[in-house]
Amino acid sequence: MTTEKIHVKDREIVIPGDVLAEGMSYIPSGHAMRDDEKVIATSLGLTSIKGHVVKVIPLAGRYIPRRGDAVIGKITGSAKFGWTVNIRCPFDADLPIAEASNSYLDTRRYPMSKFYVSGDFVFANVLDVSEKKYVRLSVKDRPYRKLHEGIVIEVSPTKIPRIIGKQGSMIKMLKEGSGCDILVGQNGLVWIKNENPEKQMLMVNAIKKIESESHKSGLTEKIQTLLKGGKK
Amino acid sequence: MGMKSDKKLIVKGKRLDGRKADEMRPIKITAGVLKNADGSCELQFGETKIVAAVYGPKKVLPRRYEEANRAFLKVNYFMAAFSTSDRCRPGPNRRSTEISTVIKSALAPAIFLEKYPQTEITVHLAVTNANAGTRTSAINAATVALIDAGIEMRDMVTSIAAGKVEDQVILDLAQDEDNFGQADLPIAIMPRTDEIVLTQMDGDMTAAEVKQSYDMCIKACHEIAKIQRAAIVKKYGNEGGKENE
Amino acid sequence: MNSQEDTNLRNYLAKLLKKDIREDNRKSFDYRDIKVETGILSQANGSARVRFGNTEVLVGVKLGLGQPYPDTPDKGMMMVNGELSPMASEDFEFGPPSPQSIEMSRVIDRAIRESGTIDVAKLCIEPGEKAWMVFIDVYPMDDDGNLIDAGLIGAIAALKTAKMPAYDAKTGLVDHRTLTNNKIPLAEEPILCTFGKMDGELFVDPTHREEKVMDCRLSIGLNKKGNICAMQKGGEGSFTKDEILDLIKKAQGLSKDLRKHFK
Numbered sequence: 212m213t214t215e216k217i218h219v220k221d222r223e224i225v226i227p228g229d230v231l232a233e234g235m236s237y238i239p240s241g242h243a244m245r246d247d248e249k250v251i252a253t254s255l256g257l258t259s260i261k262g263h264v265v266k267v268i269p270l271a272g273r274y275i276p277r278r279g280d281a282v283i284g285k286i287t288g289s290a291k292f293g294w295t296v297n298i299r300c301p302f303d304a305d306l307p308i309a310e311a312s313n314s315y316l317d318t319r320r321y322p323m324s325k326f327y328v329s330g331d332f333v334f335a336n337v338l339d340v341s342e343k344k345y346v347r348l349s350v351k352d353r354p355y356r357k358l359h360e361g362i363v364i365e366v367s368p369t370k371i372p373r374i375i376g377k378q379g380s381m382i383k384m385l386k387e388g389s390g391c392d393i394l395v396g397q398n399g400l401v402w403i404k405n406e407n408p409e410k411q412m413l414m415v416n417a418i419k420k421i422e423s424e425s426h427k428s429g430l431t432e433k434i435q436t437l438l439k440g441g442k443k
Numbered sequence: 444m445g446m447k448s449d450k451k452l453i454v455k456g457k458r459l460d461g462r463k464a465d466e467m468r469p470i471k472i473t474a475g476v477l478k479n480a481d482g483s484c485e486l487q488f489g490e491t492k493i494v495a496a497v498y499g500p501k502k503v504l505p506r507r508y509e510e511a512n513r514a515f516l517k518v519n520y521f522m523a524a525f526s527t528s529d530r531c532r533p534g535p536n537r538r539s540t541e542i543s544t545v546i547k548s549a550l551a552p553a554i555f556l557e558k559y560p561q562t563e564i565t566v567h568l569a570v571t572n573a574n575a576g577t578r579t580s581a582i583n584a585a586t587v588a589l590i591d592a593g594i595e596m597r598d599m600v601t602s603i604a605a606g607k608v609e610d611q612v613i614l615d616l617a618q619d620e621d622n623f624g625q626a627d628l629p630i631a632i633m634p635r636t637d638e639i640v641l642t643q644m645d646g647d648m649t650a651a652e653v654k655q656s657y658d659m660c661i662k663a664c665h666e667i668a669k670i671q672r673a674a675i676v677k678k679y680g681n682e683g684g685k686e687n688e
Numbered sequence: 689m690n691s692q693e694d695t696n697l698r699n700y701l702a703k704l705l706k707k708d709i710r711e712d713n714r715k716s717f718d719y720r721d722i723k724v725e726t727g728i729l730s731q732a733n734g735s736a737r738v739r740f741g742n743t744e745v746l747v748g749v750k751l752g753l754g755q756p757y758p759d760t761p762d763k764g765m766m767m768v769n770g771e772l773s774p775m776a777s778e779d780f781e782f783g784p785p786s787p788q789s790i791e792m793s794r795v796i797d798r799a800i801r802e803s804g805t806i807d808v809a810k811l812c813i814e815p816g817e818k819a820w821m822v823f824i825d826v827y828p829m830d831d832d833g834n835l836i837d838a839g840l841i842g843a844i845a846a847l848k849t850a851k852m853p854a855y856d857a858k859t860g861l862v863d864h865r866t867l868t869n870n871k872i873p874l875a876e877e878p879i880l881c882t883f884g885k886m887d888g889e890l891f892v893d894p895t896h897r898e899e900k901v902m903d904c905r906l907s908i909g910l911n912k913k914g915n916i917c918a919m920q921k922g923g924e925g926s927f928t929k930d931e932i933l934d935l936i937k938k939a940q941g942l943s944k945d946l947r948k949h950f951k
Contacts (some may be wrong), residue, residue: 226590226675227590254594254595255590271593273501301563362700427681477830479776479832480830494775496775523827525749572729572730
C-alpha cells in the first residue's frame, strides 16, 4: 500500500517527469498525469494545490484553443464554407459564412472578398474545438467583429492573464491611461488602436513591460508611471 | 577510434585531463537564450558547445509530412563549419543525417506527440564547437529547449557516453580518448524510470564491460538531469513563490 | 507586401518615423544596443558572437591551405559563407540557400574583399602552389533584422582576434590542433551600415518587423579612411541620388561608434 504523500508546495516550478504526489487520493489536473500511483508533471509549469487536486499550470507554450476563448485572428484565405483564419496556434481555424456576421452575407451574389480578405484581422469567439483539433470561430455577436486599422502585437499566451489583470483591472488601467482601444486575445495577440501612433507605442511598451516583468512586485505602479509618461 | 596513440591515455588512474575513470567533464547549461525560438538552450560540456532551438507545435510544411494522430518530430542536427579542427563543409551529410535520426528516436518516446496531432515540432541542434560527445550533448540541450518551449513530455531525456581506453571502462570520452580508444557507447535514458531511449556502440567490449558502461552512464545521467532541471528553474524561478501585484 | 497587417503596421511605423521615433524608442539613425564577444570557440581559429538588440549572429574563422587562383598566383584566398538556418527564425525554409541568404554573405564578402581587409599578399606560401585560405562562416542564431551589419562586425572581430594554426614547412601540412600567436595579416577594417526606407522615411539598423514592411534597403560599406568600399541595394523600392548621398554621410558619422566594437 502506498503511503499518501505530496512532494510539492503550492506555486512551485516543476518540469516534465517530476513526481508531484504519491497515492490514489491525489488527483492530477492541468499538465499533470497519473502513472501507477504517482502524479507526474507533464510540462514546465507552476503547481496549484487545492486539497487533493494537484494542478500544473503551464508556464510556456503556444496557444492551445479552448471553447469560449476570445481570440484575435488574421484571415488567411477563403473556401466554400467560409474563411480560414490564423490564430497563432498549430491547428487550422475556420470562420464559416454563417458565423461571419450577424447580417446575411450573400455569397452567391458577391465574391467572398467583399466581406473578408486575406490580412483582415478579426476579434473572434472560439465556438468549438473538435477531436481532430479543427477550430470553429464566430464573429457574429458583440463584442466580436472585424477589426479596422490598429496594429497587432504578439505576446506569450501565458502572460495574457497578467495583461488582463484581476477582474480586468490591468486592462482597464491601460485603456484609460493611454486612450487607446485595446482588445486582448487569449491566443497572445493584442490589438491596439489610436489616431496617435505615439499613444499606440506607449501601449505597446506597457504591454511588453508587463510581459517581461510579470513576476516582479510593484508592476502596477510601474505601469501607471509609464502611462503617465514617466521614465520606464 | 582505434588509432594508435604515442602517449599513454591513463596514467596512475588519471586521464589526460586529470579526470578519474568515472568522472565527467564540467557541464554548463543556460535555458532560454534565443528570442525567436519557442524554446532554446545553450549547453557546454567540456569544450563541446551546442545551441538548441525548438519551434512548435506548428503547422506542418510540406503537408505531406503531416501525421493524422500525432506531431511530426523533426530533428536538425548540424555542425557549424568552424566547429571542428579541420573545417567541415556546411550542409547536411550522411553523419549529420544519421545523428539527427538517432536523436529523434531518443526524444520521441519522451514527448507526448499524440497531444499535438497534425502539427510539427522542430528541434535544431547546432554544434558550434566539437570536442567529442556532440550527440549526447545535443540530446541534453534538446531536452532543456523542449521543456523551455512548454511542450508536454513524460520525462526528461538525459544522455552520456562511456568508452574503453587501455582496457579500462571510462565515462565521457574526450577527443583523444575517442580517437584512440577501444570502444564508444553512448546512451540516453528517461531518468524517472531509467528507460533507455538511445543505445549505440562501436568497438570491442565484453558483456561485463557493457554492463559496467550502462551502470556508469545511468548514474551520470541522474547527475546531468539535476543540472538540466536547475537551468530551467533558474530561468523561470521568478514565476513561483508568492503571488505579486 | 499586400496584406492588411502589413499596411497597418507600415502606416504605424512610418508615422512614428516622421517623428524620428522607432518602436523600440530609438531615433531614426540610432543603432540598437550592440554586444560583441570574441574568442569563445576553441576549434575555430577566430570567433565572435554579436548581438544587435535581439539579433544574434555567430561568426567563426578557419584557415586552411589551398592552391592560389591562376590569375593571382602569389596571393592567398578568402571566402565568406552565410547560412540562413531556420533556427534563427520561422521565416526561413529548409533547403538550398535562399536569395536572401546568398545576399547576406555576398554583401559581407564584398565589404571585406573589396576593402582589402585581408592582406592576401602575405598569405602566400609557395607562389602558384600553396597559400592560406581564410574561411569566414556566418551563422545567424536569432533573427531580429539586420543580419548584414551584425555579421560584418562579427567577421571583423573574429578576424582581428584569430590565431593562425601552425604550418610545418617540412611536411607542407597544417597542424590544426596547434595555434601560433600569429595573427592574420589585416590591412583594413571595413564597416557596413544598412539603412531602410519606408514611405519616404530613412532609418538605420532595421528590426525584423521593420524589414517586413519597408520598401527597400541600402547597405553601405566604408573603409578606415571613410571612403566607400561596397554598396548594395535590396528590396523592390527605390532611392533618389540625394538620399544615397545623404546616407553615405550618415554612414560616415555612424561608423566611428561602430568601430569601437572591434577589440
